[in-house]
Structures are given as structure tokens and as C-alpha cells.
Amino acid sequence: MARAPRPQGGPTVRTRILAVLLALTALALALAGATAYLLTYDHVDDRIDADLSESAQELQTLGASGVDPVTGDPFSSAEEVVIAAIQLDVPARHEGVLGLRTGKRPLVSQQAVEVHLQDDPELVAAVTPLLTSQTAVLRTIGTSTTDYRVLVAPVAPVTASGDPAALVLAYDRNAEHAETQAVFRGYLLVALAALVVTGVVGWLLAGRLLRPIRVLARTAQQIGESDLSARIPESGNDDLTHLTRAFNGMLDRLEGSFESQRRLLDDVGHELRTPLTIVRGHLELMDTADPADAAETRVLALDELDRMHRLVDDLVTLATVGQPDFVRPAPVELGRLTDDVLDKARTLGERTWLVDSRTDARTMADAQRLTQAWLQLAANAVKFSAPGSVVAIGSRTTPDGARVRLWVRDEGVGIGPDDLERIFDRFARGEHDGERREGSGLGLAIVAAIAEGHGGEVTVESAPGRGSTFAVVVPVLPVPDAGPDPAPGRAVPPVGRTAPTARSAPTPELPPRTAPDREGPAT
Numbered sequence: 001m002a003r004a005p006r007p008q009g010g011p012t013v014r015t016r017i018l019a020v021l022l023a024l025t026a027l028a029l030a031l032a033g034a035t036a037y038l039l040t041y042d043h044v045d046d047r048i049d050a051d052l053s054e055s056a057q058e059l060q061t062l063g064a065s066g067v068d069p070v071t072g073d074p075f076s077s078a079e080e081v082v083i084a085a086i087q088l089d090v091p092a093r094h095e096g097v098l099g100l101r102t103g104k105r106p107l108v109s110q111q112a113v114e115v116h117l118q119d120d121p122e123l124v125a126a127v128t129p130l131l132t133s134q135t136a137v138l139r140t141i142g143t144s145t146t147d148y149r150v151l152v153a154p155v156a157p158v159t160a161s162g163d164p165a166a167l168v169l170a171y172d173r174n175a176e177h178a179e180t181q182a183v184f185r186g187y188l189l190v191a192l193a194a195l196v197v198t199g200v201v202g203w204l205l206a207g208r209l210l211r212p213i214r215v216l217a218r219t220a221q222q223i224g225e226s227d228l229s230a231r232i233p234e235s236g237n238d239d240l241t242h243l244t245r246a247f248n249g250m251l252d253r254l255e256g257s258f259e260s261q262r263r264l265l266d267d268v269g270h271e272l273r274t275p276l277t278i279v280r281g282h283l284e285l286m287d288t289a290d291p292a293d294a295a296e297t298r299v300l301a302l303d304e305l306d307r308m309h310r311l312v313d314d315l316v317t318l319a320t321v322g323q324p325d326f327v328r329p330a331p332v333e334l335g336r337l338t339d340d341v342l343d344k345a346r347t348l349g350e351r352t353w354l355v356d357s358r359t360d361a362r363t364m365a366d367a368q369r370l371t372q373a374w375l376q377l378a379a380n381a382v383k384f385s386a387p388g389s390v391v392a393i394g395s396r397t398t399p400d401g402a403r404v405r406l407w408v409r410d411e412g413v414g415i416g417p418d419d420l421e422r423i424f425d426r427f428a429r430g431e432h433d434g435e436r437r438e439g440s441g442l443g444l445a446i447v448a449a450i451a452e453g454h455g456g457e458v459t460v461e462s463a464p465g466r467g468s469t470f471a472v473v474v475p476v477l478p479v480p481d482a483g484p485d486p487a488p489g490r491a492v493p494p495v496g497r498t499a500p501t502a503r504s505a506p507t508p509e510l511p512p513r514t515a516p517d518r519e520g521p522a523t
Contacts, residue, residue: 033188048173090111212232390409
């Protein structure tokens with residue numbers, strides 16, 4: 001028994017699942033890390049600004065008191081206020097302090113200060129012009145040494161002749177954020193470790209989850225044309241279990257299809273063998289000397305041969321389904337096609353022929369095949385309806401203009417629910433009043449094949465005693481050349497009378513009993 005070839009090249013499903021899992025995990029970790037980093041970065045800046053603002057408030061309070069808290073003496077100049085503030089200030093980590101005064105070197109703290117602002121001439125030069133500012137200034141200043149978050153808090157002269165001074169506090173922002181960056185470098189290492197663990201666990205988990213698929217593949221390889229009995233055990237109620245059930249259902253359908261093929265061969269043999277046996281038996285029993293018996297046998301033989309011919313034609317038609325030339329699209333005017341089909345259908349039986357609706361749309365289709373399907377439906381309507389009853393045809397595009405519906409409705413015996421599911425099968429024949437209906441059972445199968453050849457479908461609405469509505473629904477394809485009418489042989493030429501006369505058929509108003517279904521049932 002031949003085995004299905006193993007796929008070569010390209011990543012396996014297991015690899016693709018793992019790749020997607022790792023990509024999503026990495027994306028989630030990256031987004032979480034980036035969000036946390038930005039929030040922490042902003043928090044550090046907010047903390048620096050809050051600390052500097054608090055120092056500015058303390059300086060303002062100190063200046064407003066007018067007394068040096070260390071010596072208890074009143075301040076005699078703005079410079080003394082700044083000196084007292086420097087002495088009282090305890091610089092934080094990565095913070096420096098400086099005092100500015102007019103025409104003199106900056107004042108520096110005698111405490112252990114980590115950041116020596118006076119050693120950065122670019123910073124001193126940047127903050128000196130702010131000595132005469134009227135309010136405290138908080139800004140970021142970048143130098144070749146680092147980036148500072150700087151507060152310049154000026155102190156007004158104590159006397160009218162005194163000089164202004166200012167307290168300068170600054171944080172080394174790069175040093176402050178370096179700690180945050182160190183933390184997130186550690187986070188990066190943890191995230192990489194998490195990805196590795198996720199990859200290992202994901203690989204094992206994917207293998208476990210995909211085990212039923214491997215079983216499915218082995219089962220598919222074991223299936224042969226003579227044995228379709230293999231099935232996959234079902235367990236659980238997850239998606240893979242649903243896949244297993246679907247696969248087992250497919251095997252059931254395949255087994256049924258092979259059985260249908262065997263029945264098809266048996267039915268074809270029976271359908272052809274029966275008329276041959278009848279003809280042979282009558283020819284053997286015919287009295288050649290009796291002209292009446294010979295004439296009667298001739299009529300019977302010709303009738304059986306005609307039935308065999310129709311059966312063979314139907315089988316040949318079905319045998320061409322799926323071939324490239326089964327449907328030969330060409331520009332078709334659906335309104336004219338509706339008129340032509342009505343002209344031809346009138347000869348099928350004494351019925352009240354109506355046109356429910358008529359579309360003027362154009363599409364690319366095989367007019368001969370559509371006519372064949374339409375007339376087959378009309379012939380069925382005549383076969384299963386009473387003389388004089390209404391048989392109506394119609395054509396209409398869907399509201400979105402994407403499809404067209406070609407239908408035949410009748411007021412005949414209708415179809416039972418049990419027969420609706422199998423009437424399109426080959427050699428399927430419905431029953432009425434317990435009697436099997438006549439015919440080869442191939443007509444509706446041909447209609448379905450023609451609809452599928454156009455990329456469409458056949459629908460049916462029916463109930464016993466209320467008639468039936470069969471519809472061929474096909475897509476409306478753009479016509480490349482909207483010029484003259486298609487040549488004869490593509491779109492079926494009118495027969496009997498012209499299309500304008502056909503359009504004058506009785507009004508499409510339908511009897512109240514059938515109007516909701518017949519005037520364009522939903523497809």
C-alpha cells in the first residue's frame with residue numbers, strides 16, 4: 001500500500017507554533033519593559049523636581065525669617081542668606097550645591113558633596129546670567145560633562161545698596177537615570193531567561209498538543225482504496241478533538257462516496273441491462289411472419305433504445321464534469337435568455353406559463369449549459385404538476401448585484417423532507433404516494449453539476465402538496481466587451497417568438513399563497 005510522502009522543506013507546524021509563541025512572548029516582555037522604563041524614568045525626573053522645589057521653598061522661608069538660625073544674628077546681605085542655606089542643606093546623592101554672588105567666585109559647600117558644580121565651568125557660565133532673575137528658575141542644562149537638572153533660586157538684597165545672590169542646586173540626571181538603566185539591564189537578562197524557558201516548555205507542549213495530528217497523518221497514510229475503516233480515537237472536548245471528529249466524519253463521507261461509486265456502477269449496469277433484456281426478449285419472441293407483432297416489437301425496441309440513449313447522454317454529460325471545456329463562458333444577456341427559455345419550455349406541456357421576474361443583467365456564462373439546466377428544471381415541473389397548473393420561470397440579481405438567480409416554480413406534488421436531502425444525488429428518485437417516480441435520476445444531478453461549473457449552486461424550496469421552487473444561483477461576472485450580442489451558439493437564439501413578445505407574459509404578480517416564496521425567495 002502506497003504511503004503519503006512526508007513533507008519536505010519548510011518549517012513544521014510545531015516550529016511555527018513555537019516561533020509565534022516566542023514572538024508574542026518577546027513582544028509582551030518588550031512592551032512591558034519599555035512601559036515600566038518610561039514610567040520609572042518620568043518618576044525619577046518628578047522626584048528630582050519635587051526635591052528641588054522643596055529646597056526653593058526652604059530658601060524662601062529662610063530669607064523671610066531674616067535671622068541666621070545658626071548664629072541667631074539678623075541677615076545683613078543676600079550673600080549671608082545663601083551661605084546659611086548652603087550650611088543647612090544636606091545634598092542628596094548625585095546632587096551638588098553652589099552659591100552665586102555678583103563679581104565674586106561661587107560659594108561652595110564644605111560638606112561632603114558628590115557633585116562639585118564649581119568644577120564644571122560650562123554649568124557655571126550657564127547659570128550666572130540667572131543671578132538677577134526675579135523668580136526661581138528650574139531647567140535642564142546639558143554640558144560636555146553631563147546633563148543637570150538645575151534650580152537657580154535668587155535672593156533679593158537685604159538692603160537697598162546690597163548685591164543680589166542666588167542658591168544653585170543641581171542633580172546629575174545621567175547618574176540618577178543610570179541606576180534605572182542598571183535595573184532594566186537586569187530585567188533584560190531575566191526576560192531572555194524567560195524566553196528560553198518559554199521556548200523549552202512551548203516546544204514540549206506543542207509536541208503534546210500536536211500528537212493527535214501525527215496520529216491523524218499516520219491514519220491517513222494507512223487508508224487505501226479497499227479499506228476506509230480506520231478511525232482516530234476521540235478523547236476530550238477541545239479543538240483537536242473537534243478536528244479528530246471532523247476527520248473521522250470525512251472518512252465516513254469518503255467511505256460513503258466509494259460505496260456510492262459502487263452503487264453507481266451497479267445502477268448503470270442495471271439501467272442499461274434492463275432495456276437490453278427487454279429488447280432481446282421481445283425480438284426472440286417476435287413472430288417475423290406477423291406484421292402486427294413485428295411493428296409492435298419495433299415500437300417497443302425503439303422506445304427502449306431512446307431511453308438507453310437518454311441515459312447514456314446523461315452519463316456522458318456527468319462524465320465531463322470538471323473538465324476545462326464543460327462550461328464555456330461567453331457574454332450572455334440574462335433577460336434574453338429568460339425569454340428564450342420560456343419559448344422552449346412552452347413545448348414541454350400544457351401548463352399556464354408565467355414569468356415571475358426578468359433581469360436585464362449581463363454576465364459571462366455558458367448560455368447552452370444554463371438553458372440545459374433551466375429546461376431540465378422546467379421538465380421536472382411539468383412531470384410533477386397537473387395540466388393547466390402554473391409553471392413560472394424567473395431571473396433576478398441579488399441586492400448586491402453579485403449573483404443572479406434563475407428559478408422554476410410549480411404547483412405540483414412537492415417533495416418530502418426525506419427526499420430533499422438526496423434529490424441531487426445520481427440515480428436518486430423521489431417517491432409520491434408510496435410509488436417510485438419515473439426517470440433515470442440523473443436530471444437534477446446534471447443541473448447541480450452545471451451550477452457548480454459556473455461557481456454557483458442549486459437551491460430548492462418545497463413541501464408536499466404545495467409545489468416546488470428550484471433555483472440555479474450563479475455569480476455575475478463582468479463582461480469584458482459590452483458590444484453586440486454574443487454570436488449564435490453561445491447565447492441560445494430565440495425560438496418560436498421574439499423576446500419582446502415573451503416579456504409580455506402575464507404579470508409577475510403571484511397568488512397570495514405563493515407570493516412570499518416565489519417572488520424571489522432568499523438564496
